[in-house]
Amino acid sequence: MMLFIVMLSIFGLIGLTTGLTPYYSRKSTQFGVSLPAALQTGNQIKLYQKQFFIFHLIAVAILSVPLYFICQMDYLVMVQWGGIYLVVGMLALLMMTSFLFLHMRKKVLTLKSELPKTELESAAQEIVVDTAYRKRRLVVPAWLMIVPCLFIMLFTLVMTYENYDRIPELFPVHWGVDMTVDKYAEKSILSVLAVPAFQLVLLVVMYLSNLSLKKAKQQVSSVNATASVEKSQAFRFAWSVYQWFMLIALELLLVKIQMVMIFAEMSINFPLFIIAFCVIFIGSGLFLSFKYGQGGERYQLKKQLKEEKYNTIVHYDDDAHWKLGIFYFNQKDPSLFVESRFGVGMTTNMARWETWAMLVGLIVIILLPVLLIN
Numbered sequence: 001m002m003l004f005i006v007m008l009s010i011f012g013l014i015g016l017t018t019g020l021t022p023y024y025s026r027k028s029t030q031f032g033v034s035l036p037a038a039l040q041t042g043n044q045i046k047l048y049q050k051q052f053f054i055f056h057l058i059a060v061a062i063l064s065v066p067l068y069f070i071c072q073m074d075y076l077v078m079v080q081w082g083g084i085y086l087v088v089g090m091l092a093l094l095m096m097t098s099f100l101f102l103h104m105r106k107k108v109l110t111l112k113s114e115l116p117k118t119e120l121e122s123a124a125q126e127i128v129v130d131t132a133y134r135k136r137r138l139v140v141p142a143w144l145m146i147v148p149c150l151f152i153m154l155f156t157l158v159m160t161y162e163n164y165d166r167i168p169e170l171f172p173v174h175w176g177v178d179m180t181v182d183k184y185a186e187k188s189i190l191s192v193l194a195v196p197a198f199q200l201v202l203l204v205v206m207y208l209s210n211l212s213l214k215k216a217k218q219q220v221s222s223v224n225a226t227a228s229v230e231k232s233q234a235f236r237f238a239w240s241v242y243q244w245f246m247l248i249a250l251e252l253l254l255v256k257i258q259m260v261m262i263f264a265e266m267s268i269n270f271p272l273f274i275i276a277f278c279v280i281f282i283g284s285g286l287f288l289s290f291k292y293g294q295g296g297e298r299y300q301l302k303k304q305l306k307e308e309k310y311n312t313i314v315h316y317d318d319d320a321h322w323k324l325g326i327f328y329f330n331q332k333d334p335s336l337f338v339e340s341r342f343g344v345g346m347t348t349n350m351a352r353w354e355t356w357a358m359l360v361g362l363i364v365i366i367l368l369p370v371l372l373i374n
Helices: 002-019 043-070 075-113 117-122 142-162 191-215 225-263 270-292 353-373
Strands: 126-129 170-175 181-186 311-314 337-339 346-348
Touching (some): 002 043, 002 270, 043 075, 142 191, 181 191, 191 225, 191 346, 225 270
Antiparallel strands (some): 337 346
8 A cells, every 4th residue: 555655646746746837837938839928818828728737637547547456466566566667657657748748839839820920020029138137146055055965975975984894795775666675786895885976966966957047048028127037036046945955855865875775774664754755845846836937927026126227138039949849959049058948947058069068977977876886
C-alpha cells in the first residue's frame, strides 16, 4: 500500500503541476504563441486552458490504474515492476503532454491567423526598458548560496574522512521504491566522494538557475510600466529565495544519505520523508506560480504606484524565434537568458554559443558522481 501511495503521489503531483501550467503562464504568450490583447482573455483561450488541465487529470487517472494491479503482486515482483512502470509512466505522461501542447499551440496559431490584419497591427504596443533595473535587488546574492553550501560540503568531506574505516567494503548507493538497497559500490577514496560531488553539481545547477533570474532579459509591459517593473522584481526575488531554501534542503538531504552509507542505518522513514519533501517544495512552487505568475504578471501590489517614464522600444511579434513555442533561437538577440514562453522561469537563447558550452559543462559535471561510484 505504501508503494502505491508513493507512486500515485508522484504521478498526481506531476500531472497537477503540468496541467495547471497555462493558468500561470503569461496571458500574452499562451501555449508559446504571442497573443494580441483581443485574444488574451477570450473564451476560446480559456477553453483551451481548461481542456489542457482536464486532459492531465484523465491521463493521471488512466496511468494510475496499472499501479493498483502491480501492488497486488508478490513483494519482489511488485518492487521490480513498480520501479519500471514509474519510469515508463512518467515518460508516457511527458510524451502526452508534449503532443497536447503542440496540438493546442496549433489551435492558438489558427485562432490568431483568423484575426483581421488591421487588428493584429493595432495590437502592437511599446515595451518598457528600465535602464536601472539591474541595480535593483533581483535575486539572493551569489555568496549567500555558495558559502553555506561550501560549509556543508566541507562537513560531508570531514565526516567521510573521519569515518572512512567504518564504511563497509560494499556500501549502498541506490535504493528501490520500497527503500530496500538494490545496488552497492566498492569502497574506495573516489567512490565515497560521490555524494560530495553530487553536492557540487547541485550547487552549480542552482547557481546557474539563480543567475538566469538575475540576467534574463526584461519583459515589462508599457501599460502601467512602474507596476510592471515592481512585479517583475518581486517575481525574480521570490523565486530566488525559493531556490535558496531548496538548495540548502537538498544539500542537507545529501549529508543524510552519506551518513546512511557510512553508518549503515536508516533512522528515518525515507518514503514518507521523500513524499513530504516533494509535497512541500512542489506545493510551494505551485503557490509561487499562482501568486506571481510568469514574470510577476499575477502579483497584486499592496499600493498604487505613481507612473514613471522609461526608455521604450517598439514591440514586435517574435513567434518566429520560438521553435515549437518553447525553444528560443535568435542570433540577433545578445541576451543569453529570456523568460520561458510556457510556464514560469527562464530559458536560454539557443543561438548563443554560451548556451551550448553551458549545457556541455553541466553534462560533464553531472556525469562526474556517476563515474566516481562506478
